[in-house]
Amino acid sequence: MGILRNKKGSIFILSIWALVIFSIYALYLGYSSRMRILFAQRILSRDTLRSVTEAGVFEIIGIIRKEAGTKPELLFPFVLTSFPAHSSGGFGQKTDDTHSEILYNNFVSLPDGKVYYFIEDEESKLNLNTADSSSIAFLIREIAGLDEDEAVRLANDIVDWRDPDDERPDLQIINSEDRYYKLAGLAYGPKNKNFRLIEELLLVKGMTPGAYEAIKPYVTVYGSGTVNINTCKEAVLKSLGLSDVLTEKVLLFRGSSSSKKADINNFFTGASTIIDQLDDYSSLDKMEKDALSELIKNNKIAVDSGVFSAVNIGKLRNGSSRLLIHCIVDENGKMLYWKEDFTN
Numbered sequence: 178m179g180i181l182r183n184k185k186g187s188i189f190i191l192s193i194w195a196l197v198i199f200s201i202y203a204l205y206l207g208y209s210s211r212m213r214i215l216f217a218q219r220i221l222s223r224d225t226l227r228s229v230t231e232a233g234v235f236e237i238i239g240i241i242r243k244e245a246g247t248k249p250e251l252l253f254p255f256v257l258t259s260f261p262a263h264s265s266g267g268f269g270q271k272t273d274d275t276h277s278e279i280l281y282n283n284f285v286s287l288p289d290g291k292v293y294y295f296i297e298d299e300e301s302k303l304n305l306n307t308a309d310s311s312s313i314a315f316l317i318r319e320i321a322g323l324d325e326d327e328a329v330r331l332a333n334d335i336v337d338w339r340d341p342d343d344e345r346p347d348l349q350i351i352n353s354e355d356r357y358y359k360l361a362g363l364a365y366g367p368k369n370k371n372f373r374l375i376e377e378l379l380l381v382k383g384m385t386p387g388a389y390e391a392i393k394p395y396v397t398v399y400g401s402g403t404v405n406i407n408t409c410k411e412a413v414l415k416s417l418g419l420s421d422v423l424t425e426k427v428l429l430f431r432g433s434s435s436s437k438k439a440d441i442n443n444f445f446t447g448a449s450t451i452i453d454q455l456d457d458y459s460s461l462d463k464m465e466k467d468a469l470s471e472l473i474k475n476n477k478i479a480v481d482s483g484v485f486s487a488v489n490i491g492k493l494r495n496g497s498s499r500l501l502i503h504c505i506v507d508e509n510g511k512m513l514y515w516k517e518d519f520t521n
């Protein structure tokens with residue numbers, strides 16, 4: 178009887194252990210299945226979110242291509258006034274350097290969600306592939322806050338990144354761009370070709386993340402290389418060598434001066450008419466006319482743009498995730514840049 182009782186007890190214990198093991202396994206299977214379902218839902222949610230956000234991108238591209246196809250006298254006024262980015266009206270980008278005040282006033286509403294977006298003129302910025310070192314140094318000094326010597330040195334390094342040679346006469350003893358980088362402990366030298374991405378600035382010797390973030394809104398690597406005088410910001414105008422007084426006259430003419438309330442929104446209709454239009458609005462002296470004439474002659478400024486930057490933020494109706502798509506597109510709808518960033 179004792180042996181039988183012991184066997185029954187052992188069987189009972191084994192049954193309990195088996196039940197525990199099967200329960201744990203069932204819990205594992207349930208948890209694993211739940212994780213797989215959540216993972217699949219997350220992927221589906223991301224795909225839906227991407228589709229919603231891309232709708233804003235394609236709407237912008239469609240309107241730009243349609244308008245460019247009609248060959249308007251100027252493309253930028255239509256594009257920027259079609260996508261106002263701030264509550265004060267006017268062009269779709271702010272021109273008084275207050276980037277933090279840009280609002281996403283435009284949106285596309287879809288069954289699955291909504292996408293907000295704004296657009297700005299990429300050719301309102303200083304082009305790193307064509308700008309001279311003095312213009313770049315001005316932005317670095319005034320916007321990034323570096324002192325004069327540091328700004329000049331970094332501007333020269335930026336120009337050296339794109340120029341085709343390996344010489345650095347200003348370094349005297351070193352006189353070699355590659356050696357200059359190796360002595361700094363870098364495993365590479367200057368590209369000696371044009372910038373393809375704005376992020377390449379971070380590879381330039383001496384460029385810090387802080388300086389990069391500061392000047393990024395003011396520079397570009399896309400477009401013809403000229404600056405659109407109709408849309409460029411105050412700091413960009415001054416970087417081209419315009420005096421404070423002449424810069425203020427341009428801003429007042431455009432109706433985008435931060436110092437006075439303008440009652441009109443003008444724009445320059447042609448490079449050959451810039452001086453006459455501005456002189457009629459606010460008399461120019463000889464030095465001011467000469468300064469503008471020099472910029473026009475050297476193709477530093479223009480009056481229209483063919484490349485636009487768009488930032489789109491998509492959000493699903495039932496969900497907290499957001500997708501930010503930053504893209505740059507030309508007037509023919511060709512995508513030049515695309516970057517995605519998911520956030521919760």
